[in-house]
Amino acid sequence: MQLNELSQRSGVTPASIKYYLREGLLPPGEAVHATRAEYSAGHLERLELIQALRQVVGLNIGQIRGLVKMADDGVPRLDLLAAVQRVVLDLGNYTTSVGGEAAEATDAVVRFRGWPDSASDARNALTAHLELMAGLKIPVSETVLEAYSKAMDDVAGLDIAATTAPESTDRLILTAAVGMHMHSQLLLKLLALAQASHAIRRYHG
Amino acid sequence: MQLNELSQRSGVTPASIKYYLREGLLPPGEAVHATRAEYSAGHLERLELIQALRQVVGLNIGQIRGLVKMADDGVPRLDLLAAVQRVVLDLGNYTTSVGGEAAEATDAVVRFRGWPDSASDARNALTAHLELMAGLKIPVSETVLEAYSKAMDDVAGLDIAATTAPESTDRLILTAAVGMHMHSQLLLKLLALAQASHAIRRYHG
DNA sequence: CACGCATGGATAGTGGCTCTATCCTAAGGC
DNA sequence: GCCTTAGGATAGAGCCACTATCCATGCGTG
Numbered sequence: 001m002q003l004n005e006l007s008q009r010s011g012v013t014p015a016s017i018k019y020y021l022r023e024g025l026l027p028p029g030e031a032v033h034a035t036r037a038e039y040s041a042g043h044l045e046r047l048e049l050i051q052a053l054r055q056v057v058g059l060n061i062g063q064i065r066g067l068v069k070m071a072d073d074g075v076p077r078l079d080l081l082a083a084v085q086r087v088v089l090d091l092g093n094y095t096t097s098v099g100g101e102a103a104e105a106t107d108a109v110v111r112f113r114g115w116p117d118s119a120s121d122a123r124n125a126l127t128a129h130l131e132l133m134a135g136l137k138i139p140v141s142e143t144v145l146e147a148y149s150k151a152m153d154d155v156a157g158l159d160i161a162a163t164t165a166p167e168s169t170d171r172l173i174l175t176a177a178v179g180m181h182m183h184s185q186l187l188l189k190l191l192a193l194a195q196a197s198h199a200i201r202r203y204h205g
Numbered sequence: 206m207q208l209n210e211l212s213q214r215s216g217v218t219p220a221s222i223k224y225y226l227r228e229g230l231l232p233p234g235e236a237v238h239a240t241r242a243e244y245s246a247g248h249l250e251r252l253e254l255i256q257a258l259r260q261v262v263g264l265n266i267g268q269i270r271g272l273v274k275m276a277d278d279g280v281p282r283l284d285l286l287a288a289v290q291r292v293v294l295d296l297g298n299y300t301t302s303v304g305g306e307a308a309e310a311t312d313a314v315v316r317f318r319g320w321p322d323s324a325s326d327a328r329n330a331l332t333a334h335l336e337l338m339a340g341l342k343i344p345v346s347e348t349v350l351e352a353y354s355k356a357m358d359d360v361a362g363l364d365i366a367a368t369t370a371p372e373s374t375d376r377l378i379l380t381a382a383v384g385m386h387m388h389s390q391l392l393l394k395l396l397a398l399a400q401a402s403h404a405i406r407r408y409h410g
Numbered sequence: 411c412a413c414g415c416a417t418g419g420a421t422a423g424t425g426g427c428t429c430t431a432t433c434c435t436a437a438g439g440c
Numbered sequence: 441g442c443c444t445t446a447g448g449a450t451a452g453a454g455c456c457a458c459t460a461t462c463c464a465t466g467c468g469t470g
Binding site for chain 4: 411413414416417418419420423424425428430432433434436437438440
């Protein structure tokens with residue numbers, strides 16, 4: 001198919017498709033000659049991925065480019081999922097701080113939860129976040145950390161099970177990113193409702 | 206104090222202060238005459254609030270304006286806290302959909318958690334979010350909803366206790382917004398770590 | 411008393427981001 | 441052989457959060 005058909009099937013305007021091509025999110029079509037290029041079902045799938053990551057998950061072009069580059073480079077699926085987790089849950093690119101109270105608190109959490117204690121983006125992100133909270137003078141007691149981590153341990157026991165290993169890499173990224181995002185948002189909505197409920201109980205009953 | 210001193214004490218450039226004045230985030234100083242205005246400690250506090258909401262919580266100018274307007278209008282503290290929760294946890298302005306599977310699921314959660322079942326932003330947001338997930342073909346089983354809500358119920362039992370009712374309304378908003386944001390982010394970091402840990406156990410142990 | 415310079419106020423410009431519109435050339439189809 | 445249309449390049453738009461410039465005013469300093 002050519003650009004126009006790709007546009008109509010995906011619902012993305014030709015101008016935007018050209019933009020994604022320029023930005024390297026969409027690989028160029030196979031040039032049949034100087035002024036015609038042929039696009040495949042893979043391009044359509046890629047466009048759906050881009051749309052979902054932009055509109056549902058809210059990633060920016062750079063983040064999307066990072067993910068699709070990995071996909072195109074044939075990076076192993078586990079690494080891909082880790083990358084998806086990093087951008088979707090905003091684990092950032094923190095400088096790995098090695099000592100300090102925050103690192104100790106992270107160690108403590110990992111220990112009393114019995115989690116495997118290997119280094120990871122999530123671990124660095126947690127340490128960095130605890131440092132940030134300390135810097136903002138927001139105390140995080142061991143009690144809170146224990147309760148939160150227990151709650152998240154319970155939650156993590158379930159949701160990955162739903163992922164029914166998709167066929168293509170693009171679809172894997174799509175389902176993983178959208179699933180992670182929607183589930184984390186679901187958690188926050190439930191937290192809001194729980195907090196509101198507790199507040200009502202406290203003040204009105 | 207005058208603009209320049211306010212700028213130096215707050216660390217905000219005069220140009221930005223003028224911008225906040227124009228946008229109605231910062232009330233005008235008391236005009237001593239045509240070309241001089243005097244700013245108070247309240248202005249400094251307001252600037253600190255704006256800074257925190259922009260840089261830490263990541264709110265935009267419109268959201269901040271909404272909150273400070275409420276503060277200036279002397280809205281009751283509980284309403285203020287509800288507004289803070291709405292913008293910080295992204296509860297949005299959803300159209301209150303009354304019926305449908307999602308609404309039933311929300312009812313079910315509230316029922317088996319024993320939460321007071323009054324209408325609220327959080328409740329609408331949850332229903333809307335469940336509808337969104339259904340639209341995206343992401344199934345949310347009752348098991349997941351039960352586990353998630355249980356976890357959030359446990360979490361909500363703790364963290365509001367830390368709020369030591371601050372003196373001024375601006376400080377109340379600041380501590381509430383920053384606290385909510387950082388705690389919710391903490392939860393997501395812990396979720397990431399928990400998921401990574403479960404994944405490792407599954408694949409390597 | 412007069413001059414210079416900071417202040418407040420208005421207006422316009424900047425830079426980043428994500429598109430979107432225009433223009434041009436080169437072909438394919440009728 | 442002409443007209444439509446794809447593809448490619450470039451420039452522009454619109455939003456956001458500032459940031460810089462300009463100007464009249466009038467306080468403070470000498």
